[in-house]
Amino acid sequence: MKCDYAMKKNAAVDIDATDPTRDCNFDFVLETFAACPQRSYTDCIAEYSSDRYNLNALRDFTKNYEVHINDDLAVILNVCHSLLYGPHHVNCSDDSSICLIDKSDKSNVRYANIGSFQANPLISVLDRNDLLIIYDSDAICYQKHINSYQTIKSTIEFVCDLNATDSAPEYIGGLGFCHYKFIWRTIAACSEKVLHDQTLIDSDFCRVKDPLSRYEYDLSSFKNRVFKARTMEGTYAVSVCSFMDGSVCKTGTGVCKLNNQPVETNAYYELGESGGTANGKLMWKESGPYLNYTDGDVCDEEGTKKYTIISFLCSDTDSMEVEDKTCQTSINFYTSAVCKRPCAMSLYDMNFERLIQSKSNYVVKTEGSAVYHINVCRPLVNGSQFSDSCSNGTGICKADIDEDGESRNEVNLGYPDQNLRGESDGSVVLTYTNGSLCQEDDEQRISTRIKFVCDLDHAEGTPRFLNYHNCTYYFEWRTKLSCGTVQGELDDDKCQVTNVHGDVWDLSGLNEKDFHTFSTIRGNENHTFRLSLCGRKSACNNSYVCDEKMSYGRNVTVSSDYRTNMIKLHFTNGSRCTDGSSAQSTLYIKCNESAVAGELTVLSDEYCKSELEWSTHAVCKPQHLLLLKSTVHLNSLIDSTAAAQIVGIILLLIFVIVTTVWFLHEASRRALCTMFIRKLFHRCGLRCGENPSSDLCL
Helix, strand or coil: CEECCCCCCCCEEEECCCCHHHCCCCCEEEEEHHHCCCCCECCCEEEECCEEEECHHHCCCCCCEEEECCCCEEEEECCCECCCCCCCCCCCCCCEEEEEEECCCCCCCEEEEEEECCCCCCEEECCCCCEEEEEEEEEECCCCCCCCCCEEEEEEEEEECCCCCCCCCEEEECHHHCEEEEEEEEHHHCCHHHHHHHHHHHCECCEEECCCCCCEEECHHHCCCEEEEECCCCEEEEECCCCCCCCCCCCCECEEEECCCCCCCCCCCCCCEECCECCCCCEEECCEEEEEEECCCECCCCCCECEEEEEEEECCCCEEEEEECCCEEEEEEEEHHHCCCCCEECCCCEECHHHCCCCCCEEEECCCCEEEEECCCCCCCCHHHCCHHHCCCCCEEEEEECCCCCEEEEEECCECCCCCEECCCCCEEEEEECCCECCCCCCCECEEEEEEEECCCCCCCCEEEEEEECCEEEEEEEEHHHCCEEEEEEECCCCEEEECCCCEEECHHHCCCCCEEEEEEECCEEEEEEECCCCCHHHHCCCCEECCCCECCCEEEEEEECCCCEEEEEEECCCECCCCCECEEEEEEEECCCCCCCEEEEEEEECCEEEEEEEEHHHCCCCHHHHHHHHHHHHHHHHHHHHHHHHHHHHHHHHHHHHHHHHCCCHHHHHHHHHHHHHHHHHHHHHHHHCCCHHHCC
């Protein structure tokens, strides 16, 4: 079993082919989450001067960050988390958070822990409100001008940058002093107060964005609705982002308390206490969005006015909890409207969050007057521009456009309340449910299915309407985002990798000689490998990878990862090892635009198992576009020729029929034709009568 953190619910299996000399033994390589080392992580939270800092958003549970110091040195790190096991850092210690990779000696790549994971890291707040974390290690510093007992350490300085939402650390120095220093400009280093103030600038009526994830909370659908909760102290009526009409509390009230009165349906009460004036200024804090209603009734002898904080928390069911103090009311409003629904599928290595719209909706026009407004995984943007049927959190809306360009007959085609789901053909489907009532079946509600299909010609793509059937609207969305990791084949003769998408990677530039030699240190000895690709396995004992004694793979399985621009060649069915398994090896071919022939690096070398990396420009741009267009053109020519033949036959038949009708139009010609046919049948009858098998003449 081989570690793969992405394989949480399924596993990828490589099967070694069997030959008669192996005594009917089969070898399986199972890539699964269950084989991974236990991961260590912690909370990176600091409080300083009544403010709060939270670096947890930088923790990456799927991959490590990579920083290049120079051509020979690179660093991989993770924040508030131990390094994740993988092909590029298998020799880093499990307790490391920062690891140095030294490739200066290609035959002996070295790894050093320069920052151990800390369960309770000390986060220092500097004068500029930047954050600092120091990582110690057990590695001894061997610089001559440094005390020999000093150990290597690393420092990361986190700088608040509200525009840096997807950044990475940078190396700034310390190599020669055993103190590696990094700087990281990121929005995650901004204090909660700074983030809160920024959301006040970016917020809209009853909508606010999480500054870290850019997720937008939209509670505008709650407008003009009253929610009620009964407690021991009394009954509370709550209005979200709008004034409470008909309330016995003062005009403009957003929270009205009534002392142990029964909850009425259509009216309020004779007496009530205002907990604050309603407003639509939805605000953000780390736990979620909230409203602050101020200027309520006077609550003490000093003339202080009551205020209410309404915190919206994610829950599958709607409910409220109320805590009432003399001048402050705290309401926890539980609702599914603030639950962040994922727009990614880690299982399939796909992420569609780039398709989420925050300023305008996708608009799909059809041949008729129908227009579809769509957002992905979120409600429609500016839902208030639609009628009531499409303004209440709808994810997709259909409308007819009249001659004046006005929208009419709007129909709710569903809410974005379902998660993405993978299909057996590798595509991904997003379903919208609980739309308007279906016209042909008033017991059903309209739903919509958007099928995301892998298409490398389209980066993000746009939706396309397909059809409507049985109260369901069907759309197709062709996008590169739907292309995950797919299986492929290696053509030894052409020296090409192909896959089911029709992509072709030409590796012939890597195969200018019969084999490539690379060395590493195994134990105390130099160990030399050979790599032979593309029909030249005879130079390597009929194997792809070998050394002087053993084969490290005679068969190959291929996969291409579009997210990382990497080709993986897994060689299996090598020589028999002492434990009964077969030797194997893996070659990762990574995209590097600046590397022509590229360089080969040994990632790991164990007995009967090795992992290699080849960085080259050869896998950066597959040739599928030209090939597919040529194929389509050829098919169109074939289709055009066949169509021309069919049209010719039809025209010939029409000509014969018209000519016959014209010939028989005159009575004399019809009589002549009738006489000819009678003579023909008369002769046939004579022949049949003379034939012993005359009963077959019919």
